[in-house]
Amino acid sequence: MAQILAIDYGKARCGLAATDEMQIIASGLETVPTKDIFIFLKKYVEDNNVETIVIGLxxxxxxxxxxxxxxxxxxxxxxxxxxxxxxVARFDERFTSKMASFFISQSGKNKKKRQEKGLIDKVSATLILQNYLEQKQR
Structure with a gap:
């Protein structure tokens, strides 16, 4: 099997998450400035076996x-x-930013870290991907 990559696309930043090769677990990768997203993707796809990307709807x-x-x-x-x-697959991203903020606040991160937009974007991408995986398994 190959990885599935998720993108929480934004005007300024894109949050990214990926599965393991067995497509069981979604993990946050990083947040990339939108202007640099194709540079990141070209390198990532060179180094990893990616079969699908999921982009938030x-x-x-x-x-x-x-x-x-x-x-x-x-x-x-x-x-x-x-x-x-x-x-390319699309997946409803409603509430992912709010859920990401909630999960980050519950993780014990300090206020400055909780408000970091890049972290919220990365966690949002992870939520999109995990929800996509769960729906795919049904």
Missing amino acids: PTDLKGNLNEIETNILTFIDQFKIDFPDIA
């Missing part, structure tokens, strides 16, 4: 797409050109 409570979706679709188009052999 930003919707509100009514199911309407967030304005960032236009940027995400542009990213996906370029990703498919650069990595034609890697499947």
